[in-house]
Amino acid sequence: MAERYTSFEPGGTRWLWQRLTAAFLVIVLAFHFFLLHFVNHADEVTFAMSEARMTQLTYFSLMILFLVTATFHGVNGVYNALVNQGLSGSRKTAVKAILGIASLVLIVQGVRTAIAWAGGVPI
C-alpha cells in the first residue's frame, strides 16, 4: 500500500499537526505565562534568572520544543490563512519559501539565545 502513503496529502498532515501543536501549546504556554508573569514578575527579569533556568536540561529542551512548536503552529497558521484566501500558483510557492526561511531564522536565533543563556548546551 505504498500508494496510500504518497496520496496522503500534506493538507491533512499539517491539519493534524496544527491541532497537536495547539494542544501542546496550551500546556506550555500556560506554564510559560505563569512562570514569567505571575511567579517572577516581568520587570524583575534579569539575565541571571534566565541563565539559572536555562542551565537545567529539562527546562532548556522544553523551551526549544516550545519554540519549535510555536513556530510551526504560528507559521503554518499564517500559511493556511493565506491559502484560504485563495493564494495559489507561484505566489504560493514564494510565500511558502519566505515563511520557511523566516521560521528557520526564528528558530536559529531562538536556539542561539538559549545557548547563550545556558552558556552552551546543558548536559
Next chain:
Amino acid sequence: MSTQVPEQVEDESSAESVSPGKQKRDAKKRERAERLQEQREAEAAEKARTADDTYHLKVFRYDPEVEGKQEPRFDDFYVPYKQGMTVLDALMWARDHYDSSLTFRHSCRQAICGSDALFVNGSQRLGCKTQLSDLSEPVRVEPLPHADVVKDLVVDMEHFYDQMEAVEPYFQTNSLPDEDEEQRQTRENREKVKMSTRCIWCSACMSSCNIAAGDNEYLGPAAINKAYRFAMDEREGEEMKQRRLEILEQEHGVWRCQTQFSCTEVCPKDIPLTEHIQELKREAIKNNLKFW
C-alpha cells in the same frame, strides 16, 4: 411607483415605414394600454396604501444591459401584507404589480427546488421559506454574496455546480445483487446519511462560507456533504470509501474548512454541515493513521 427604467423615445425612422392606418390603430392600442397600465399601477399603489399592513422591501437591482441599471442600486417596493406571506410571495407581488422586469429564480414555492436562495436582511435564506413576519423592516433583499450577479437577484451558479460535480456525486459499488433484488441497508445506516441526502443545491451554505469566498477552489460545504452522503453509505463498501476520502483530502477539500459554522446556520434543510465535514476530517485522519 414603477421602478422601470424610463423607456426610450421611439425611434423616428421605424415609425415612418408603417402605414398611417396601422399607426392610428397602434396609437389607439397604446392609449388603451397606457390607460390600463396606469389604472393597474394606481390600483396597486392604492391597495398597498390602504392595506392595514404593508411591507417595505428594498430590492437589489442590476442589469448589465439596460442603461440605468448597470450601476447597482436598491429599489423600494411596498407590498400589501397577507397572513403567511413569504419573501418570495412579496417579490412575486412586486413583480406582477409594479415592475415586470424584477428578476429572480423561483419555482416550487415549497423549499424543495432550491432556486430562490437570497440574501435577506443579512443572511442567506430561501425566499419561499422565509415569512415576512419574521423579518424587520425594511426587508433588504440581495443576490447571494460571493457569486457573480447575472441580473437583479439572479446569480451565476456554474461554479457551485462544478464543485458539486467534482466529488463524483454518484453511487458506486463493486457488488450489486441481481437486477430484481435490492441491496440491503440497515435502518441505522440510512438514518446516518438521511440528513445529508436532503440537500437541494441552493448554494446558501457556499455563499455564507468565508473560506469558499476566499478560495475559489475550496469544494465548499455542500459538495463535501454530498461526498459524505456516499462515503457514509454502507452499500458502497469499504473500497469506495477509501476512494472518496482521497477525493476529500485534496488540498482544497475538507482541510480548508475552518469550522465557521455559518453554512450549518443558513442551510434551509437543517443539514448539520459542519458536523459532517468534521466527521470526514476525523475519518480521513483515522484512515491514514492505519498506515503509519
Next chain:
Amino acid sequence: MSQSYNRGLIEDFGRWREFSAGMWAWIFHKFTGWVLVGYLFTHIAVLSTALTSEAAYTTTIQALESLLVVRILEVGLLAVAVFHILNGLRLLFVDLGVGLEAQDKSFYASLILTGVIVVASVPTFLAGVSI
C-alpha cells in the same frame, strides 16, 4: 474571487454586522493568531539581545518593562493570547466532534472568560510601573 461588476458599498460595507457567532470566532481567532506570531518574532528578537551581552539584555528588558505602553501592550497580548487559547480549545473540541450544537455558546463563553482573566490580571501586570 471573480465578480462581474463591483458591488461596491453594498458588498463590502456593513456586511460584518451580519456575521454570526461562528464567523466572529473565526475572525478573532485569525486576528489573535497573527498577533501572536508577530509577537513571537519580536519576542525572540528582543530576547536575542542576550547574544550581545548580559547587560544589554537586562537593560533592554528593564527599560521596556518600565514603560506604561509596554505594560498596556502586555495586557493586550494577554487578552489576545487568552482568547486564542480558549477559542483554540473550543476549536479542538469541535474537531473532536464535541459540542457542535453549542458552538455559539462556547464562543461567548471564551469571550467572557477572556475578559474576566484579563481584568483579574491587570493589577499584576501594571504593578511597579514607574511613569
Next chain:
Amino acid sequence: MYEHDVIVVGAGGAGLRAAIAAHEEGADVAIVSKLHPVRSHTGAAEGGINAALREGDSWEDHAYDTMKGSDYLGDAPAVETLCKDSPKETIQLEHWGMAFSRDDDGRVSQRPFGGLSFPRTTYAGAETGHQLLHTMYEQLVKRGIKVYDEWHVTRLAVSDEDDPEDRTCHGIVAYDVQTGKIEGFRARNGVILATGGLGQVYDHTTNAVANTGDGVAMAYRAGAPIEDMEFIQFHPTTLPSTGVLITEGVRGEGGILYNKHGERFMFEYGYANNLGELASRDVVSRAELTEVNEGRGIEDEYVHLDMRHLGEERIVDRLENIIHLSEDFEGVNPLEAPMPVKPGQHYAMGGVETDENGETCITGLYAAGECACASVHGGNRLGGNALPELIVFGKRAGHHAAGKDMKTAEITTGKVGDYEPADVESPVQLGEAGLGGDAVADGGERTDGGATADLSGDEVVQRALDDERETIEHLLEKEDGIQHAEIRERVQKSMTQHVNVFREEEALKDALRDIREARELYQDVYVADKSRTFNTDLLQTLETRNILDIAEAITVGALARNEFRGAHWRKEYQERRDEEWLKHTMLSWNDGEPELWYKPVILEGENKTYEPKIRSY
C-alpha cells in the same frame, strides 16, 4: 444550430430517465430544460413509488387497482406495462443508490396508499421525489450527458403535412435564458417531451411556477392530439394558503379528517364507508368540498387533518418533513394541532397522446411523464403511480427514440381505426384569436406562406427558428400593451372558479368566455423588460400563451364529457355512463382551432379484460 441524436425536453424524473435510457442505447443525447435538472418539480413528490415487489403482491393486482382507480379509462396495454416494469425500475433506482426508507431486515420499505389493495408504495421518507430526482441526476453526471440548462424550449420543429400522422419532428427551438440567444436544435432521431405538469392553469395548485404545460401546448400546436384533458386531479390535502401538498402518506399512516364539528366525515356521512380517508383522491376531495359547501367546513374554507394520535416518534420517523411544511408554510405544528387542508389542483391525467412506447402520432416526437397520456391514469391517477410512470415510460421513450428494437405498440395514435368525430357546443369561438387563414402547424401565421413538407430536417428547424425569432422580436419590440401577469391571473381565477372539482355546464361556458377574452387581450401582450439577460418577463409571456391553450382544452373536454367519471364530476350528469363514454376525449389543433374527437378505451389486457365495476371505496 446544435445537433444530437435524441433531444429530451425537460429534466424531471421522466426526462432524466429517458436521457439515461437513450444513452444506454448508445445515442448522442442532450437534455434541454428551462430549469436546472435538480430544480424540477419531481423533487416535490412526497409519497412514493408503487411497485409490486413483495411476496403476496403481483403486477396483476397493481394493474387491477390502477384500472379501477382510473375508472376504466386507462388503456390496458399501458397500465399493464406500467405495473410489469415498475418493480424492476424501482430496484434499478435502489441500485443507483437511492436512499429509500428501510425495514428492519434492510429491505426497502413500502406503505399503504389510497386505492391500493396492497401496501406497495415504496418510499424514502416523505421526500421520495427529491431522492428520485437527485439519484437520477447523479446518474446523468456519471454518464456525462449534456444538459442545456436554463434553455426554454419554445417551439417544436415539425414538418407540416396535412395529416399530423404524416408529419415528422426534426428538432426544437429554444431560448437561452442567460444570454437571450434563440437557437435551433436538430434531433436526428427524435425529440422526447418531458415537460411535466400544467398546474399553473389554476391559481391554487401543488405544482411549481414552472409547471405551465409547455410540452403539451407545443405538441398540441404542432398537431399531436391531446387526450383526456378534462381529467384534472385535485389533491384533497393541500395547505390553504400556499397549495403546498401534505402527502397522502399522512392518511396512509393513519391520519384522520375532521370537519368543523369534529366528525370523521368520511365515514359519518358515508362518502367512503370502507376505506374512509384512504379512498381515492377525487372521492376525498369532493367529500371535503361538500362538507365546506354544506357549512361544516372550518372558516368556510377547509377541514382538519389530524395525525397527532400517531405519536411523535412515528411521525418523526416517517413523515418528518410534513412537520416542517406545515410549520413553515401554514404556521401550524402538526404535533400539537390538526393541519388545515383543502383540495388543490395536483395532477393532469391527460396530456399528449402516446402509445406504450411513448411515441406520438408524429414521427420522431415522443412524450413521457406527466405531460404524456398513454393512458395509465385514465379518469383518475392513484397516488404513487406517477413516479413509476416517469421511470417506466421515460425509459421506454428513451430506448425507442435511440432506435432500440421494441415490441410494436398495441395502442394506436392519431386519427386511425375507429375514431369518432365530434363537436362541442361552445358559446364563443375557440382557438387562436385573430388568426388569418394561413395558420401553420404551430398555429401562428406563416412567415412566407411556404409549406415545409418537402424540406430537409435542417431546413424545418431553420424555418421554425426564423418564426420563433420573429415572435420573440415582436414581443420585445412592442412598446406597450397589456402585460402577461394580468391575463394569466384572469385565466387562473376563472379556471379555479369554474372548472374545479365541481363542474356545471354554465360555469364551463363562462370559463370559455373568459378564456376567449383573455386570448383577445393576449393579442396585445407586450414585454416591458427589454433586456436579453435572464428575461423572465418574456418567458412568462410565452408560458401564458400555453396556459391559454391548455385552459381551453381542459374546459372543452369538460364540457364535452357528459358524465361523471373519475376526477371529472358533472352536475348535470351524476353517473358514469359506460355505454357511451368508454372513450377518450381527443383534441387536435386544426388550423389554429381545437377539433374534438373520440377514441375508444382499450380494456383488453394481456390475460384478461377489465370489466368496468362500480368504483366504491
